[in-house]
Amino acid sequence: MGLLRPAVEDVQARHPNAVMVDAGSGNAYLGFVLYELFLKGADTGALLSIEGRPDLTERAQGRAQRLGFTRMQFQTAHIDTAKYPERIHLLMALHACDTATDDALVAAIRHGADHVAVVPCCQAEVAAQLKEKRPVVTGSGTLSLLYAHAWHRREFGSHLSNVIRALTLEAFGYQVTVTELTGWEHSLKNELILGRRVHRENRRARVQLERLLAETGVNPKLTRELGVKPAASVGALAASTEPEVPVVASSEPGVDVSEHPPVEGAERVAPSSSSET
Numbered sequence: 594m595g596l597l598r599p600a601v602e603d604v605q606a607r608h609p610n611a612v613m614v615d616a617g618s619g620n621a622y623l624g625f626v627l628y629e630l631f632l633k634g635a636d637t638g639a640l641l642s643i644e645g646r647p648d649l650t651e652r653a654q655g656r657a658q659r660l661g662f663t664r665m666q667f668q669t670a671h672i673d674t675a676k677y678p679e680r681i682h683l684l685m686a687l688h689a690c691d692t693a694t695d696d697a698l699v700a701a702i703r704h705g706a707d708h709v710a711v712v713p714c715c716q717a718e719v720a721a722q723l724k725e726k727r728p729v730v731t732g733s734g735t736l737s738l739l740y741a742h743a744w745h746r747r748e749f750g751s752h753l754s755n756v757i758r759a760l761t762l763e764a765f766g767y768q769v770t771v772t773e774l775t776g777w778e779h780s781l782k783n784e785l786i787l788g789r790r791v792h793r794e795n796r797r798a799r800v801q802l803e804r805l806l807a808e809t810g811v812n813p814k815l816t817r818e819l820g821v822k823p824a825a826s827v828g829a830l831a832a833s834t835e836p837e838v839p840v841v842a843s844s845e846p847g848v849d850v851s852e853h854p855p856v857e858g859a860e861r862v863a864p865s866s867s868s869e870t
């Protein structure tokens with residue numbers, strides 16, 4: 594909650610009817626705590642929990658009714674085909690399995706979420722792509738040694754997936770922070786990726802992303818869904834000097850996002866000059 598608080602307070606301050614989405618909500622524990630702390634005392638705003646298992650949705654819905662949490666909504670659906678409100682303000686996905694985290698990020702980007710918070714879970718798709726396509730890397734090819742063994746491929750695939758997720762958020766205009774969620778004794782899937790939308794797009798990050806896809810030979814669901822293609826030439830980065838496009842003009846007239854402080858309580862990734870407002 595400490596890590597999410599700045600995002601929640603930001604959307605509540607800027608959008609009286611803020612819509613928060615918890616994708617792959619399970620028992621909706623995250624949603625109940627968020628509602629108790631931030632929504633119960635406010636008159637407006639809603640929290641939508643999306644979960645693929647109907648038994649979990651029904652149980653959580655019953656609990657919300659008993660608690661009088663009337664602005665907590667539930668949908669039994671797959672994250673990629675769920676019905677979303679036109680505009681999402683904050684999207685969270687905590688341990689949404691494999692490509693479900695990608696689906697959540699696609700929904701956030703398509704619905705213009707101001708803030709995104711995901712803690713990815715197990716990841717298999719990219720490891721499988723690494724196995725099929727190795728080695729597509731340039732140069733001496735020694736990078737492929739990082740994933741020659743199945744165990745390493747799983748770990749490297751998981752790491753590469755999260756690097757691609759963070760870079761994709763940057764490419765679509767988010768300022769990204771990657772940090773630890775909690776102690777390792779609680780979960781090995783412990784990487785929290787926070788995004789705050791500050792630009793409409795970041796062309797430099799987009800070129801870096803396309804180049805990374807080309808160099809590693811992978812193309813996970815996230816980039817496929819968003820139409821990001823591997824670079825035809827890995828030399829493309831040098832040619833790109835185009836700046837970011839500020840988000841202010843397109844989606845939130847009058848709101849200068851640069852005034853919003855960085856996320857507190859989280860270690861900031863050393864920013865590249867391209868990710869600054």
Ligand SMILES: C[S@@+](CC[C@H](N)C(=O)[O-])C[C@H]1O[C@@H](n2cnc3c(N)ncnc32)[C@H](O)[C@@H]1O
Pocket residue numbers: 616617618619620621622623643644645646649670671672673686687688689690693696714
């Ligand atoms: C590991 S649990 C985490 C639940 C909850 N976010 C939490 O942290 O307590 C993952 C949940 O995501 C749901 N899930 C996985 N893939 C999904 C998808 N594509 N669409 C909807 N729900 C999904 C599962 O049914 C499960 O309840």
